[in-house]
Amino acid sequence: MENIKLSIDKAFGFVSEQAVAGYKAQVDDANAALHNGTGKGSDFLGWLNLPSSIDEAHLQDLEATAKILRNNCEVVVVIGIGGSYLGAKAVIDALSNSFDWLLTERKSPVVVYAGQNIGEDYLYELQELLKTKKFGIISISKSGTTTEPALAFRLLKTQLEEEQGKAAAQKLIIAITDKSRGALRTAATQEGYKTFVIEDNVGGRFSVLTPVGLLPIAVAGFDIRKLISGAVTMEAKCGLETPFEQNPAAQYAAVRNELYKNGKTTEILVNFHPKLHYIGEWWKQLYGESEGKENKGIFPAAVDFTTDLHSMGQWIQEGERTIFETVISVKESNYTKVFPHSEENLDGLNFLAGKRVDEVNKMAELGTMIAHVDGGVPNLKIELPVLNEYYLGELLYFFEKACGISGYILGVNPFDQPGVEAYKKNMFALLEKPGFEAETKAIKARI
Ligand SMILES: O=P(O)(O)OC[C@H]1O[C@](O)(CO)[C@@H](O)[C@@H]1O
Numbered sequence: 001m002e003n004i005k006l007s008i009d010k011a012f013g014f015v016s017e018q019a020v021a022g023y024k025a026q027v028d029d030a031n032a033a034l035h036n037g038t039g040k041g042s043d044f045l046g047w048l049n050l051p052s053s054i055d056e057a058h059l060q061d062l063e064a065t066a067k068i069l070r071n072n073c074e075v076v077v078v079i080g081i082g083g084s085y086l087g088a089k090a091v092i093d094a095l096s097n098s099f100d101w102l103l104t105e106r107k108s109p110v111v112v113y114a115g116q117n118i119g120e121d122y123l124y125e126l127q128e129l130l131k132t133k134k135f136g137i138i139s140i141s142k143s144g145t146t147t148e149p150a151l152a153f154r155l156l157k158t159q160l161e162e163e164q165g166k167a168a169a170q171k172l173i174i175a176i177t178d179k180s181r182g183a184l185r186t187a188a189t190q191e192g193y194k195t196f197v198i199e200d201n202v203g204g205r206f207s208v209l210t211p212v213g214l215l216p217i218a219v220a221g222f223d224i225r226k227l228i229s230g231a232v233t234m235e236a237k238c239g240l241e242t243p244f245e246q247n248p249a250a251q252y253a254a255v256r257n258e259l260y261k262n263g264k265t266t267e268i269l270v271n272f273h274p275k276l277h278y279i280g281e282w283w284k285q286l287y288g289e290s291e292g293k294e295n296k297g298i299f300p301a302a303v304d305f306t307t308d309l310h311s312m313g314q315w316i317q318e319g320e321r322t323i324f325e326t327v328i329s330v331k332e333s334n335y336t337k338v339f340p341h342s343e344e345n346l347d348g349l350n351f352l353a354g355k356r357v358d359e360v361n362k363m364a365e366l367g368t369m370i371a372h373v374d375g376g377v378p379n380l381k382i383e384l385p386v387l388n389e390y391y392l393g394e395l396l397y398f399f400e401k402a403c404g405i406s407g408y409i410l411g412v413n414p415f416d417q418p419g420v421e422a423y424k425k426n427m428f429a430l431l432e433k434p435g436f437e438a439e440t441k442a443i444k445a446r447i
Helices: 017-021 024-036 054-072 086-095 120-132 147-164 165-173 182-192 211-219 224-237 250-259 276-290 314-319 355-375 389-410 416-428 436-443
Strands: 005-007 075-079 110-114 135-139 171-177 193-196 265-270 297-306 324-333 379-386
Touching: 005 250, 005 324, 017 250, 024 250, 024 389, 054 193, 054 211, 054 224, 054 314, 054 379, 075 120, 075 147, 075 211, 086 193, 086 276, 086 297, 110 120, 110 250, 120 147, 135 147, 135 211, 147 165, 147 182, 165 171, 165 355, 165 389, 171 182, 193 211, 211 224, 211 250, 211 276, 211 389, 224 250, 224 389, 250 324, 250 379, 250 389, 276 297, 276 324, 276 436, 416 436
Parallel strands: 075 110, 075 135, 135 171, 171 193, 265 297, 265 324, 324 379
Antiparallel strands: 005 379
């Protein structure tokens, strides 16, 4: 069976193969530190052997819970922010019909999201829409105290209870949170919601293969067993037993650190498949929160090609030469669409007649890679044989493992995110949250 494949040869005009190979000892140490729990943040390594440790009872519980929501809801609102929604959205978007919400003959509820912003219009419009739908809620927050999802949950819980009555609403709300701490846990215990636990040792951005990602993905009708099976394969392929040269996570971590050392301070994750947009968003959080600290770290950006070649393409081709690209390429489309011949040939496109649309896309991909490398942008490539649950599982785990190794090579703790607190403190001070009196006074004096 094929696996996802990493190619790094198009970086070698910019950094030497020898220099990348020179990371072997460092990478092996980093990988060993992860597996032995001897590195920074070692109390957050629950994701490391997670795929292979998921048991049948847990899967059945997830599937049975998903079935209840699938049978009773037209819409399921996933409430969460950052790692508490991005993984689910990334996988669901990657696997769904591009026009999912317009499909009339539905087998699965429409999954929508809330708590990932504080948009008043967004929440108003969502609640108006939900007045006409049978809906359920999956409320996800590891801390159980994050403002954005807590705010959305209060609004939607109230709406569901008012529309359905408290007893019916209780059966349509699932909480995924800490086993004992936080306001969401308190509410779940008090109201009697079905809950799933996010273990202490799994950080939000590494939680896609916990119920945080798995339950919404199962609700959307996708096969979480195949997703996990792909992740299990990658867990083995990126494990300690695989030598540096054959370990894709080790190779990716090494080459991106060497590029960074040589002034490539921004990595752009590129896709040529519109369904992968949110894989880019998930990846940005994974690498941004893990590596961006102590005044260092590659800045993670993402683009959708060919769309963004007509907006960001100019900058990438000729702007500051501090970037490199990592292209996610999908080898085989799931469907076939052949470009037709036209007698009039008014658009001059008969040279494409008989070709598949994907062939045009692949030539755009190849042409872009050559142009960008010529323009001074190193290119890495990750190829998925096809877009399905299994290869997405491989991809997610590959990125997680590489992130842990890469963060250790950089010398940071890849598993904390102290910098995220600064805005929260100011927001609470400005909103005059009880307990923030001194901060309120101080910040008000500055504005
Ligand atoms: O699941 P929680 O605790 O609501 O946190 C959501 C997100 O917020 C952060 O803690 C940052 O504020 C992320 O690390 C996390 O994914």
